[in-house]
Amino acid sequence: xxxxxxxxxxxxQPGGSLRLSCAASGSLFTGSLFSLYTMGWFRQAPGKQREFxxxxxxxxxxxxxxxxxxxxxxxxxxxxxxxVYLQMNNLKPEDTAVYYCNGVWDDYSPRFDSWxxxxxxxxxx
Numbered sequence: 090x091x092x093x094x095x096x097x098x099x100x101x102q103p104g105g106s107l108r109l110s111c112a113a114s115g116s117l118f119t120g121s122l123f124s125l126y127t128m129g130w131f132r133q134a135p136g137k138q139r140e141f142x143x144x145x146x147x148x149x150x151x152x153x154x155x156x157x158x159x160x161x162x163x164x165x166x167x168x169x170x171x172x173v174y175l176q177m178n179n180l181k182p183e184d185t186a187v188y189y190c191n192g193v194w195d196d197y198s199p200r201f202d203s204w205x206x207x208x209x210x211x212x213x214x
Contacts, residue, residue, distance in 0.1 A: 091115040091203045093190050098208030101180055109175040109208055111190030117201075124148070124168040126200070129193035130175045132186035133207075143175060144193040153197075157183070180212045 097109040109130070113123055129144030143154045143164040152164050163176040173190050187207040192200030 090117050091201045093201075093203070093205035095188060095190055095205050095208040098188060098210045100211045100213065102214050103181060103212055105180050105212070106176070106178045107180065107210060109177065109188055109190075109210075111173040111175075111205070113171045113173070113190075118171055121168070123171040126192045127194075128166060128173045128190060130164065130173070130188055130190050131199060132184075132188045132210075134183075134186040137186075139189070139199075141193070141197045142188070144197070145173070177210070180210075182212045184210060185212050186210060 092114045094112045095109060097107060099107060101107055124147050127144055127146050130142040131139050132142050133139040141155055142158060143152065143162055145152050145164045145166050149166050154162060161179045165174045166172065187209050189204055189207045194200050
């Protein structure tokens with residue numbers, strides 16, 4: 090019903106930038122249905138639980154971020170392409186994690202049971 094494919098991760102030095110992309114497909118996103126969902130990004134660092142990072146409302150106007158990334162990360166979406174993006178600037182070692190996209194509920198929890206493979210972001214000198 091839901092397929093989410095993340096890409097764009099890699100190895101970057103502290104202070105560097107990356108742009109993550111998420112392609113959404115499946116029956117729940119048929120036609121214009123993708124534009125009904127708040128979408129977002131989560132991340133999981135080694136030995137830690139998966140955490141919320143950012144979300145964007147269906148029309149792409151309202152965004153929310155975890156405090157640790159505010160001012161550095163920007164989430165955006167293209168409903169026509171069924172894509173979600175995360176521009177990450179001024180990356181820090183503590184941003185190292187596998188990043189996933191998913192729908193996001195009002196309480197910041199993930200909406201869909203199905204997860205993609207994620208994309209690894211490693212920030213290291």
